[in-house]
Amino acid sequence: MNKTVIDDWYEVIRISDDIRLIREKYVAHWLRCNIWHLGGKNYDLLIDSGMGLRPLKQEIASLSEKPITVVSTHCHFDHIGGAHEFECRLGHRLEEALHREPNHENSGTAEFVRAETFLALPDNDFNYESYRVVPAPLTGYLDEGDVVDLGDRAFQVLHLPGHSPGSIALYEVKSKTLFSGDAIYDGELFDTVYHSDKVIYRESLQRLRELDIETVHGGHYGSFGQQRMHEIIDDYLAGRAVMGDANAWINIQMGK
Numbered sequence: 001m002n003k004t005v006i007d008d009w010y011e012v013i014r015i016s017d018d019i020r021l022i023r024e025k026y027v028a029h030w031l032r033c034n035i036w037h038l039g040g041k042n043y044d045l046l047i048d049s050g051m052g053l054r055p056l057k058q059e060i061a062s063l064s065e066k067p068i069t070v071v072s073t074h075c076h077f078d079h080i081g082g083a084h085e086f087e088c089r090l091g092h093r094l095e096e097a098l099h100r101e102p103n104h105e106n107s108g109t110a111e112f113v114r115a116e117t118f119l120a121l122p123d124n125d126f127n128y129e130s131y132r133v134v135p136a137p138l139t140g141y142l143d144e145g146d147v148v149d150l151g152d153r154a155f156q157v158l159h160l161p162g163h164s165p166g167s168i169a170l171y172e173v174k175s176k177t178l179f180s181g182d183a184i185y186d187g188e189l190f191d192t193v194y195h196s197d198k199v200i201y202r203e204s205l206q207r208l209r210e211l212d213i214e215t216v217h218g219g220h221y222g223s224f225g226q227q228r229m230h231e232i233i234d235d236y237l238a239g240r241a242v243m244g245d246a247n248a249w250i251n252i253q254m255g256k
Contacts (some may be wrong), residue, residue, distance in 0.1 A: 006120040009054035010229065011038075012063065018153075019217075020063060020074050024050050027122040028252040031112055033078045034219055036126050036179055040150025043067040049221060052081025052134060053122035071142065072218060074164040074180025075099055076108040076193070077133045084136035090148075092166030093141040102133040108193060109133070111246040114146065116254055142168055155179070161209065162201020164193060176214035184208060184229065185218030188243040205233045 006026055013021040013026065017041035023032055027050075031128045036047040037060060044066045049056055060068055065148050069088040072080050075095040077204040080102070083089050091099060113131050142148070144159040148170060155170035160183040183204060190197050213226040224232075235241035 003118065003121050005124055006122070009122055009238050010056070010059050011223065012059070014060075015157045015217075015223075019085065022050075022056075022059065023219075024053065026122075027051060027053070027078075028117050030250065030252070031078055031117055032220065034217065034221075035082075036217055037063060038150065038153075039064060040152060041065070042149075042151035043069055043138065044118030045150060045155075046070045046086070048073055049086075049129075050077040051078050052084070053131075053207065057085040061134065063234070071148065071168075071170065072099070072138075072181070073169065073179070074167040075102070076110070076164065076182070078112070078218060079181065080086070080136060081133050083123060084089075084134040087139070089136055090140045091138045092143060092168050093138075093207050094161075095166035096138055096141075097163065098137055100137040102134035102135060104132065105194065116250075139254065158207075160204040160205045162197055163190060165195055165197070167204070171211070176212055178208075178211070178213055178216045180208075180216055180218050182219040184216065186224050186228065186230060186232065187221050188241050189232070190243040192244065192246065202237060205236060209233050215229070 011023050012024045015021055020037040020214055022035040022037055033050045035050050038045040044064050046068050049070055068086050070083050072091040096247045113128055115128055125144040126226050142157045146157040148155045155172050158169045158171055162169050162181045167183050169181055169183050172251055191201050213229055216229050217223045
């Protein structure tokens with residue numbers, strides 16, 4: 001891979017006083033995960049942790065000195081790669097084994113990690129063919145009805161399976177804000193991972209359609225409101241806006 005090694009791997013975008021979006025700038029836009037940093041009174045929350053290609057903990061330390069709890073919305077490699085750096089790691093029990101022993105097949109790397117995934121290199125020794133997720137066993141579990149309380153704001157946990165068995169989202173009733181992971185985002189939805197369930201996924205999306213929402217912060221791409229959420233869901237339910245075959249979809253993204 002004839003590419004440059006880059007030190008400033010992350011970009012930090014301030015969304016509000018207590019919400020920051022962190023992205024791996026040199027991961028291709030069609031794969032780049034949204035890492036959400038939420039400031040709280042008692043501790044801070046990190047929703048997902050990217051691919052783990054460069055140290056993330058020191059990036060967070062420059063933003064806040066408070067303790068960090070990581071919530072993984074689901075177990076795919078582009079969302080859990082940096083979780084091992086943090087002591088408190090929460091996710092759904094159904095995906096415990098995948099956090100404990102991620103591999104090339106069960107974390108999703110086999111289809112998506114290729115030379116074109118990276119616009120630059122995280123270090124001199126990096127080779128995309130040897131990329132693997134560092135195991136990061138969950139230290140606690142979240143499920144439907146649980147509440148994540150930061151001291152000055154609280155989020156309800158929604159279990160939204162389909163994309164993966166343990167997909168969860170965090171919903172703040174007061175602000176009508178949803179951090180949705182890959183349950184929904186503003187792009188073609190992916191329902192052909194080896195453990196996806198299209199029938200259950202439709203049920204989760206129909207449930208989301210009934211939720212009172214002002215803002216959705218998804219696991220990829222830009223944030224959006226309720227009207228756009230309804231459009232994405234309706235398109236999916238009608239058979240549109242579906243990724244389908246991953247290899248064919250990636251080739252389209254790369255203009256092949």
